[in-house]
Amino acid sequence: MEFSTLHDTRGPHPPMSSCLIPALSAVAGGTPDTSPPAVTEGECAGLLHALSAVPDPRDPRGVRYPLSGLLAVAVCAVLAGASSFAAITDWLHDLDEPARDRLGFDHGVPVGTTVWRLLTRLDDGLLSTVLAGWLTARAREVTTPRPHRYRTVIAVDGKTLRGARRRDGGQVHLLSALDTSTGIVLAQVTVSAKSNEIPAFAPLLDAVETVLGSLAGLLFIADALHTQTAHANEIAARGAHLMIPTKGNQPTLFAQLKALPWPDVPVGDRRRDTGHGRRETRTVKAITVHTPGGIRFPHAQQAIRIIRTRTTGGKTSRETTYYTVSLPAEQAQPADLQDWARREWHIENLVHHVRDVTFREDLHQARTGTGPAVIATLRNTSIGYHRTNPSVSSLGKAG
Numbered sequence: 001m002e003f004s005t006l007h008d009t010r011g012p013h014p015p016m017s018s019c020l021i022p023a024l025s026a027v028a029g030g031t032p033d034t035s036p037p038a039v040t041e042g043e044c045a046g047l048l049h050a051l052s053a054v055p056d057p058r059d060p061r062g063v064r065y066p067l068s069g070l071l072a073v074a075v076c077a078v079l080a081g082a083s084s085f086a087a088i089t090d091w092l093h094d095l096d097e098p099a100r101d102r103l104g105f106d107h108g109v110p111v112g113t114t115v116w117r118l119l120t121r122l123d124d125g126l127l128s129t130v131l132a133g134w135l136t137a138r139a140r141e142v143t144t145p146r147p148h149r150y151r152t153v154i155a156v157d158g159k160t161l162r163g164a165r166r167r168d169g170g171q172v173h174l175l176s177a178l179d180t181s182t183g184i185v186l187a188q189v190t191v192s193a194k195s196n197e198i199p200a201f202a203p204l205l206d207a208v209e210t211v212l213g214s215l216a217g218l219l220f221i222a223d224a225l226h227t228q229t230a231h232a233n234e235i236a237a238r239g240a241h242l243m244i245p246t247k248g249n250q251p252t253l254f255a256q257l258k259a260l261p262w263p264d265v266p267v268g269d270r271r272r273d274t275g276h277g278r279r280e281t282r283t284v285k286a287i288t289v290h291t292p293g294g295i296r297f298p299h300a301q302q303a304i305r306i307i308r309t310r311t312t313g314g315k316t317s318r319e320t321t322y323y324t325v326s327l328p329a330e331q332a333q334p335a336d337l338q339d340w341a342r343r344e345w346h347i348e349n350l351v352h353h354v355r356d357v358t359f360r361e362d363l364h365q366a367r368t369g370t371g372p373a374v375i376a377t378l379r380n381t382s383i384g385y386h387r388t389n390p391s392v393s394s395l396g397k398a399g
Helices: 022-027 041-045 047-051 067-079 085-093 097-102 112-119 124-138 197-212 229-237 251-259 334-343 346-357 371-388
Strands: 153-165 171-179 184-190 219-221 241-246 269-275 278-287 302-312 315-325
Touching (some): 067 085, 067 112, 112 371, 124 197, 153 197, 153 371, 171 371, 184 197, 197 229, 229 241, 302 334, 315 334
Antiparallel strands (some): 171 184, 241 315, 269 278, 278 302
């Protein structure tokens, strides 16, 4: 079953189970009638323990409901298909007494407005970091052999929440970083209302570094908006690498790359794919520039040209894209460059598309406080969990 079919188009909410699904038995140490499989050290700590790091925005006087329990409910509800704050509350109210007791609800459960007010006041950035850390810690170790030049690739991309609005009426825009090898969104930051993605890039790197502990050796990929010298310098200073396309926003660099003697460069890698009624050929050439000054972009080691030829319905189109990468040829062969360039689209296809289709994100009109970013983080967590647990859902097969 495709993950995108988990929602029920016949009603306002997706079908949801009221139990703490077995996939999250580590929340309270497993269910009494099942023997959980071997888990990682991070999973043993449990979701409740991880969520205890999220600061409570409420006045401590008169607090009746545990924050970690409410957050665990929100995570589990979205994992089960909830697509709104109202659906999260419905899921909570359907819990049986033993489940409520395990989550610390000794004085009943809150009404919908209480849940909504609390979730929309949370520090969305910290919540994203905590949940990404939990997912990363409990992810299974890779057992299949990795290629000799294997490198973890982090895709960066932004998404506008079309149904959400700020107080001034502006749209909410989020910038995220995806570990393309696991399907886990490592970080998400809210772009300032009076700015764009560029100033949010460094805080995003900070958040990724908090989750992983270090950026050393990682390769970041993003769209041409982030072809910025400051980004290249920041990534290099942290021991990471950057592969980035160049377009009209960097006219001098674009002109230099386009003018290189590409006809004299042999084809490094060529691949052909068919599917969805189209045929596509992608041809990669890469060159190390030894002229004085080299490539006019900080830390760039190679210039890359990728030509995509696509035939659909008898019509053929051709697109040429130029990239730079801060890795030398011995560490980044044309076949690697081919793979890494395609991974730029993973965050759009495997995360943003799922949020739109399965969770109907663009129809959700969250407009209070940090609510839009918080519900987006919960959706990222659900997607990341299913990506790393293909036995729970066939979502993992889609990647």
